[in-house]
Amino acid sequence: MNTSTLLSVDDVSMHFGGLRALDGVTLEVRPQQVVGLIGPNGSGKSTLINVLSRIYEPTGGMVRLGGRDMAGIPVSAVPSLGITRTFQNVRLFPTMTVRDNLRMGTTSATRSGFLSAGLKLPSARREEAQIQTQVEEIAQLLGLETQLDRVAGDLPYGLQKLTELGRALVSSPMLILLDEPVAGMNPSEKQALVAALKRVRAARSVAFLLVEHDMVFVMSLCEYLYVLNFGKLIAQGLPEAVRAHPGVIEAYLGGGHAAH
Ligand SMILES: Nc1ncnc2c1ncn2[C@@H]1O[C@H](COP(=O)(O)OP(=O)(O)O)[C@@H](O)[C@H]1O
Ligand SMILES: [Mg+2]
Structure with missing residues (x-):
């Protein structure tokens, strides 16, 4: 693990019965970095957010925040450790x-x-x-x-x-997990959110793990991207490189995916 790592996810799996919602996922977020996690519907994005916010205890692997193993930490203690989140469906x-x-x-x-x-x-x-x-x-x-x-x-x-x-x-917080923040938004609402997130970045020292299906939105904000498909990471890198990755194009545009 890099010493400047804020969040490290190491070989994390989450199985629901026979379903591998996450299968050996490894990624990291550095302080103040905006990292995107993209992938088709059902690829495991929300499951990862739920693991990171301790709603689920992962089936395998380790999650560390600032080097500290998060195993056993209750959900209620997560915000005071420096991780907060938003939900895919607004919860106010x-x-x-x-x-x-x-x-x-x-x-x-x-x-x-x-x-x-x-x-x-x-x-x-x-x-x-x-x-x-x-x-x-x-x-x-x-x-x-x-x-x-x-x-x-x-x-x-x-x-x-x-x-x-x-x-x-x-x-x-040190890290905010955003689960599909633009889902259901119209174009002007999306633009307003992008602008707000840019202002937040400029004013506050906070990192984001931004989970999103909307590739355009992710490209406009993220410094680094990971791509999930069927619970596995299939690509990672700088946004431009990831966008051109054949496996990513296939996962987004190719067949074999039931759209939810
Ligand atoms: N609590 C759960 N119990 C059983 N299966 C689940 C549960 N949560 C998610 N899944 C399944 O795990 C897979 C990944 O789901 P999810 O993480 O919500 O995908 P995404 O957010 O990328 O659309 C899906 O097949 C989904 O049906
Ligand atoms: Mg989801």
């Missing part, structure tokens, strides 16, 4: 405001205990002020500053996705 609290949804992203590391908060101790008030500042800065960065008091469920889809990204950002 629809009746809550954008502001409160963003606040939900703060981890126990940034939140005071209930007792000190309830007693309005100075430490709790300081933290509260910090959280508010952080939420407002993130909203500004994502262009959500005028939406903070709106109910999340009332927002157009593109803004809901940005709110979800904001929630993943407020704890200042």
